Amino acid sequence: MRAILCSAPLTGHLQPMIAIGRQLIADGSTVAVLTSAHFRDRVERAGLEHIALPSECDFDERDLNGQFAGRARMPGFLRSRYDLEHLFIRSISAQHDRLAALLAERDIDVVLAENLFLGVLPLLSAAQANRPRVAAVCMTPLMANSADTAPFGPGFAPSTTRAGMLRNRLLTLGATSVVLRRAQRSTDAAVRDAVGCNAASFVLDWPLLADDVFVLTTPSLEYPRRDLDSKLRYVGPALGRADSGQAPPVWWDRVDGRRPVVVVTQGTLDNEDMSRLVEPAITGLADSGALVVATTGGPPVESVRVAAANAVVTEFVPFDMMFPHTDVLVTNGGWGGVHFALTHGVPMVVVGSTEDKGEVAARVARSGAGIRLRRNSPGAIRRAVRTVLDDPSFRDRAAVLQSEMSGLDGACAISDALSRPPIDAREARDSLPPR
Template sequence: MKILIAATGVPGYLNPLLAVAKLLMKHNHEVLVLTSPELKVAVLATGVSFRPEIPESKTYFLHARDTPKRPDTASSMEMFAFEMEHFFARSISAQAASLELALEKFPADLILADSFYFGTLPMLMGPRSERPLIAHLGMSVLNLGSGRNLPKMPGIFQELQEEERMRRERVLLRPTQLAIDRALIGLGCDTLPCAALESMASLPDLYLHPGIESFEYPYTSACLSQIRYIGPIPLPSTEAPLPAWWHDLDKKKRLVLVTQGTIANRDFGQLVGPTLEGLAKEEDVIVLVTTGGRPVDSIPCEIPSNARVAPYLSFAQLMPHIDLLITNGGYGTVNMALAHGVPIVAAGLTEDKEEVSAHVAWAGVGIDLRTNQADPVILRKAVREVLETPSYRSRAQELALEFASHDTEKELLSLLEGCVRAKFGSASLERELYAWAG
């Protein structure tokens, strides 16, 4: 197969697609990655062929700074709506033009894009016979922000939930729909036949979701037959060695890992600091902190004697030993923890983190503090509850078994090859595979 991989100019979206690219090349498929020029080095470093988007694309995530200034007091929902209008919808035209130009030189059988690469929409809105097959790879919880499948929340009156739904419609859904439809009309397309924040899952020929069904609200897979859960994507190995202090830890104590990721980590006073303060006197706990590459002195509090800090930590090596993850809701980190049966305390409201954290609570694998600014006392109480209530770990271990039931490499290859085979016929695919295999 000839596969064109299209990635939004965000490293966190590119990396899973690079892992898929390496896997496809391992099985003799021809791959080209199309993304922002600023990410050329990252692509070529993995040995994958690279093509830049058109020069005026400005789809690299740092170009979001060129948009109108975000309101300082904006809520997480308002911030999401702002980014959808001023970054993602704005990028559709450049991404669509880049795809068309790439296909002239690289006539792909299939385009595989991340689930925020809205530049595939103009093709998806056109005749299927005049385009390659299109598959999307999920980057977070399904239908992020759509609000259609919000579960009932214990202790919250139905009237308040209805008010929240109406607010979501007014603040996020309607402005996003208008922005994307406006971009499509500008390219000569019709408006979307569905809700904008559901379009990336409902319109492609195939939607590959790097996760498990039990972590998603129940309506999604029943309504969207093209969704396929494939378990965790094996990311390229860039793991840091474990620090020297790892080998001296008292493994009889409970190990708690806290992280704010590598992007939303400008202010360690939001989660890392409150964790260290809240757990400083917990003698049965050792707190492991990663700063995501930032200096250790960026942590705005004294490091207690029961804490160990490193700029980077190998999650793949740590997770089998961890008793609890404290996170601001990064989807990849949450997935990794659940794949190892680790329960979670989540505290994050930026980007997709609010909904990821809500899924943690809904799935029964941890507690969602529903804040972007954790309080040390409240956080300590949540940590004690998760550590001392067996149901959280047992539920996380149930999800780990579901993760383990997936053979991600085999399933991903089978689904992509099957999609092409269904359109072009098995004989054609087999001839191409034979030719590439030499």
């Protein structure tokens, strides 16, 4: 099988694609990865062919606010809409052109795209009879609209009561027709420019057009959707391989088992401002009796302007080494980090509002494996961490999810599924909400 894997220029989306690509190669496939030029070394070190995105649709996630003027001043919800429009929808044409050129040059069997790589939408909208098989990989909580859920973004709990489904319908109408109306118009325009027709779905519903839809989680961490679940394959996370030869960090002797360990992270994207989570967590947990290990996710440790005697601040934390010794994860809700924690049975406190973080927090809280905080004050974080430490039900629920995930391997499941015929894509397309 000859496959092209497509990823937006985001570390959290590329890493699972690399894990999938490695598994495909191990199973005998030929794999190329279409992604940011910044990731060439990372892709090639994994033994995969790297193909760079055109410069007009490439960006550096380490300096989004510097590249996109005005982004930093936006509150969480408006920033999410801005990112959808400026980082992802504006990339559709250039992404599609590069992908179409590759398909013309090479004999490709499968295009595997993560859900924020929107350049496959023109390919799926044109209904070409001779296109390769297209598979979608959902790297985030599922964004597609459903009768059983509110629209993606605010983090509302699902509801299937009569009143709840009316709420879902009205909120979805408001989201598609008002809040994201401009985003959808831009999507349609980009798809028309590429293939001469409007997008065949609402922009966030595009994975349902694919021949296969792989969701990188366990069903217990997602919302049940009676109108969609038959089209989805819950394959579990694709977390990649741990580096067994990794040396312990210089502060590792402080992880001595004599006190609880709390890990704090803002992830690798929303980490320009450490006052969002890392700083209030360090302040709130000072003198708490716990060891606090805080990671900046890339920025220098000097970007953290507070300190505490019981806190370690580092640019990166080796999660595979750290989580077996961790009692609580305090996170802004990165989907990958949440899954890393749950595969080790670590309960969490989730404090996040940007990107998809509110939706992640809502799912963690609903699963019982953690607490969702809407405030990032030091006192609120301290109280939430103490609650998780004192109440064994959170660790018990995290252990249940750990057990479920132990039987799932997203990369292996995807490789195996792609060796078999896809689910009938026509049925999925026919059941999409009308546009």
